Structures are given as structure tokens and as C-alpha cells.
Amino acid sequence: MTRLFNAPEDFADEMVRGFVAANARYVRAVPGGVARSTVSPAGEVAVVIGGGSGHYPAFGGLVGPGLAHGAAMGNLFASPSTQQVRSVATAAQQGGGVLLTYGNYAGDVLNFDAAQEQLRAAGIPCETVTVTDDVSSAPPAEKHKRRGIAGDLTVFKAAGAAAAEGYDLEGVVRVARLANERTRSFGVAFTGCTLPGAAEPLFSVPEGRMAVGLGIHGEPGIGETEVPTAAGLAELLVGRLLEELPEGVGRVEGARVVPILNGLGAVKYEELFVVFGRVAELLQQAGLEVVDPQVGEFCTSFDMAGASLTLLWVDEELERLWSAPADTPAFRRGSVAPVAYAEIAETDVAADEAQVVPHASDESRDAAERVADLVSIVRQTVDEHVDELGRMDAIAGDGDHGIGMQRGSHAADAAAREAIAAGAGAGTVLERAGDAWSHRAGGTSGALWGLALRELGGAIGDERAPHATSVAAGVAAASDGIRSYGKAEVGDKTMVDVLVPFSATLTREAETGASLADAWGIAADAAVAAAAATADLLPRMGRARPHAEKSLGTPDPGAHSFALIVRAVADVLTERAGLATKGTTA
Ligand SMILES: Nc1ncnc2c1ncn2[C@@H]1O[C@H](COP(=O)(O)OP(=O)(O)O)[C@@H](O)[C@H]1O
Ligand SMILES: O=C(COP(=O)(O)O)[C@@H](O)CO
DSSP states (O other), rough: OOOOSSGGHHHHHHHHHHHHHHHHTTEEEEETTTEHHHHHHTTTTEEEEEEEESSSSTTTTBSTTTSHHHHEEETTTTTHHHHHHHHHHHHHHOOOHHHEEEEEOOOHHHHHHHHHHHHHHTTEEEEEEEOOOOOGGGGGGGGOEEEOOOOOOHHHHHHHHHHHTTOHHHHHHHHHHHHTEEEEEEEEEEOOOOOTTOSSSSSOOOOTEESSSOOOOOOSEEEEEEEOOHHHHHHHHHHHHHOOOOOTTTOOOOEEEEEEEOOBBBHHHHHHHHHHHHHHHHHHHOOOOOSEEEEEEEESTTTTTEEEEEEEEOOOOHHHHSSSSSOSOOOEESOOOOOOBBBOOOHHHHHHHHHOOOOHHHHHHHHHHHHHHHHHHHHHHHHHHHHHHHHHHHHHHOHHHHHHHHHHHHHHHHHHHHHHHHTTOOHHHHHHHHHHHHHHOOOHHHHHHHHHHHHHHHHHHHOOOOOOHHHHHHHHHHHHHHHHHHOOOOOOOTTTHHHHHHHHHHHHHHHTTTTHHHHHHHHHHHHHHHHHHGSSSOOSTTTTTGHHHTTTTTTOHHHHHHHHHHHHEEEEEEHHHHHHHSSSSS
């Protein structure tokens, strides 16, 4: 149970504020997260980490000399938005380029990749390395699909130490990839976590049982077994990790490993030490040299009771980088060189977003009001279904689909109203709504809904009122954009399964000369049917993929929310058309 919070929706922002107040000697607040408050050498590669909040000390607690230069801190269990990542990286960079490194989750990949593109376009050399240490989340042949859990630390540490030693961007990327390749983790959970304000944990494990193959977002385990003794748990964790040797490690005997026993949030240090005693014995019995072990909390999941073991299989270079000094709020070793503090001007992403609205025709400005009303309908629809969407997502995911959609649609609604007040046309209203959605919501659905609204706004433009053909073209552009950005195809059990038939039906009806209301209504029927049909699919993308069987029988949450939204919009368009005497505009 998370007991201490004010308004649950403010939790992440308030947590960052308090964290900065408590750690000003390490970090300063920048839009989107934190950056070092200390001066780093000019020309040093900046290591920028990040992810959702709820995993402390990942990610802000690992910012400081010898480790990360900045952390993009998203909402609870949701990736930071593209704007947040870009903003933190811009504030943290020192002229030597930026490495973005983070756990391999759909939302993080979408948003960090987009930020990388934007940073490069702004002339900042930028590379990304995803952390994929969790052996339970995909077989060795698909290890690029694995999730990142406590192994984040080894990759961030190697990269941060290399940057501090003066490696160039290519060199920092090389060691980050090497550390990831040589890091494996495996974990268990005894209870799920409860998000602030939620009445129930995201999953529960029957008394005396243990989830095996944990996620760090309250995802249920991959399997379940009886709770063993501490020694039994050590045997399970070590046994599983020694089944798979990383490339470049020929044999167990004689290899050197850094073991990290990580508590997930509600397991006592004393319990961890009892487990670690046996872990150390088992590693030694297997012929391994144990290097600088760590026992504590490095990547948590709120109040989840659980533990994971990580092994970093070091070579000479990784061992040196792992052992190099670092001084951050949550990870300290050796003594770093004296640091200086400086007044650094804050970058503000809001500043470059406060652009003047482009010119719009009277016809488009008139239509903009009706478009903004539809954005309000989207918000209302999400509000009405927020709990249902969360429950659906908790079956095989992280339970945040409802709150993510709520944050995004509320921000979109407010931005649409602001754009109207500034005299925007219909296209610009949708583009502004899309920007606000992705910026405020973060996560996968935030990035994708933001893109969809921007594409739709671009196709509609600011000259004519939206009509069946321009809307169908905009939805088709959104569908293409989402598929090329998120790389999901029909059948992967995502919102794409609904978007594609919705778009095809809308285009077909528009081409036959149907009005926007009629075309949209028929397309919405197709969307509702397609969303229901996703219940029979096994997920191949996103958070639910490792829990494919659990998701069978439940529709994909993103597909379901998409269908709810387009159905609600259809009802309004039909009502308006009934009120209008004649015509095809809306
Ligand atoms: N690669 C992808 N392409 C398109 N849609 C995706 C992709 N990955 C996930 N999704 C959609 O995103 C939804 C999850 O959204 P949400 O829970 O808000 O984001 P997150 O998983 O980042 O917390 C899924 O139900 C699915 O419909
Ligand atoms: O949850 C996280 C990001 O993943 P999404 O795909 O946006 O859910 C985050 O906590 C780990 O970075």
C-alpha cells in the first residue's frame, strides 16, 4: 500500500520536487527531470538515463559525478515523453554528444528514439543503448526483446565511468553495449505493488506462493511457485542465471562477476543479506570470482515485495569502470575529484513550444470550435472508462493505460482550448492537442496518440473545414505513421489492429461520397468489432508480450480505448449531422 500522497495525479511531480530539495548537492531540476548540479568538464560525453517514476533510485538517484549526467523522469510507470528526454539531454550535454540509455520498454523506445532524432537534428550527436537484462522476459534467441530491470545500474555505471575517463561517444556506446551484453538478471515477487491512490495492488500472489520472473511495473510473474527458504531462493536465482553465459564468457570457472542483489521496495535489507550469504557461497562453489558485490535497492517497484539477482560478467575494462569512483544520491564509491557548482541557465521546452499560431481561414477557425468540442468528447470518454482501461491493462501489463490516457486527453483538451483562444484553425488545434497529449502523458499510448492527432491536424490544415476526404487522408496518415514509428502490424494485439480497419473503412466510405458523419459512423462500427476481436490474439509487442497467455480472452487496452473514442466521436458527428440541414462538413 502506498500511504503517503496528496493528489495521486501529482505524485510524480511532487516526488521530483522533494527529491531535488533533498539532493541539491547532486541534482537540479530541469524541465522533464533532473541534471547534475555540479559542473562537468566541457566536451565530456553526457550519459542521460531515464524511465518511468516508481523505481527509485532508478533513475534520478543515479545522477552525479562518475555516473549519469541527467535523468528524464516520467510519470508513474510510464516512459518520459519525447520532449522530456530532449529537454533533459539538452540541459545535460557538455558538447561531447549524448548517450541515451534506458530499459527496453515500448514507451521508452518510442520516446527516446524520437528524442534522439530531434537532438541530432539540433546538431547534438546522440546514440541510444537499451538495457535488456531480464532473462525471464524472452529466450536467448530473442534477447534483444528482453526488459530492463536492475541491470540498468551496470550499464549506466559503465557508461558514466567511461565518460568521466574521457572516452568519446563511440567509446561510451561500446562499453554500454558490452555491459548490457554481459549483464543478466532474474527475480521473484511475493506481492504486487499498489499505485498511489489505488485500492488494489496491480497483481497479487496467493499466500505462501511466489511469482517467478518478475517485472518492475506490477506485471504478474511469468510463473508461480511456493515461497522457498532464503537459501532456496538463492539457489533458484543463481541456478537460473548460470544457465546462460554471455557471449565472450567461455566458461563459468574462473570468470569474474559482480553480483547485485536488488530489493524491489518492501523486502528488508536483513532478509537480502540472509539470501546473499548463500548467493555468494553458490557463486564461489561454481568457480566464479566475486567482485565488489552490491546488496540493496537499485531498481524498485514501489512497495512490491520481491528481489532480483543481477550478474555483471566483467572483463578487465568493465571491472575498472565498475570500480571507478561515483557520487550520486543513491550510489557512491571511492572519492570523486572535488566538484564545482555553477549557475546554469535552465532550458525550457515550453519556450520553444509557445509559437505564434499560423494564419487560418474564417471557415477553418469556425470549424476549430467544433473540433475542440470533439477533443473534449475524447477526454470525457476516457474519464468515463478510466478504471475499466486500468483493469484491462493490469491483466497482462502495468495497469496504467487508463491514467495515461486520462493525462494525455486532459492535456489535449486544455491545449485545444488555448489554441482556439489564440485564433487557431482546425488543423492547428489538433496539432497542438497532439503535442500536449504526448508531452504530458508520455508512455506508448501518449507518443502514438500525439502522433495521430498531429497527422490528422496536418491533413486537415487551416484553410478548409474538415470533410470526409481530408479526415480520411489524415487518419490514413496517422495509421501509416503509427505503424512506421511503433513497428506493430495487424495481428500483434495493439491499437494498430483497430486503427487499420478503421482507416480503411473511412477511406472507402469517403471515396464513395459518404458524409463525414456517415463514413465515420461505419468506420467506428468496424473499429468496435476489431477491438473485440483482439481478445483472441496473443500480444507480440509492448508490456503484455511476456505475459501472452494471461492476455488471451481480454481485448488489448489500447485497441479498446481507441474503439471507445471513435465510437463516442461518431455519436456526436451523427447528432450534429441530424441537426444540420444538409452538407458534408463537421
Ligand atoms: N508498438 C506499438 N505500436 C502500436 N501500439 C502499441 C505498441 N506497443 C503498445 N501499443 C499500444 O499501447 C497500449 C499501451 O498503452 P499504455 O498502457 O498507455 O502505455 P505503456 O505500455 O507505455 O504504459 C497497448 O495496449 C497497445 O494498444
Ligand atoms: O514503465 C516504464 C516505461 O515503459 P512504458 O512502455 O511507457 O510503460 C518505465 O517505468 C520504465 O522505464
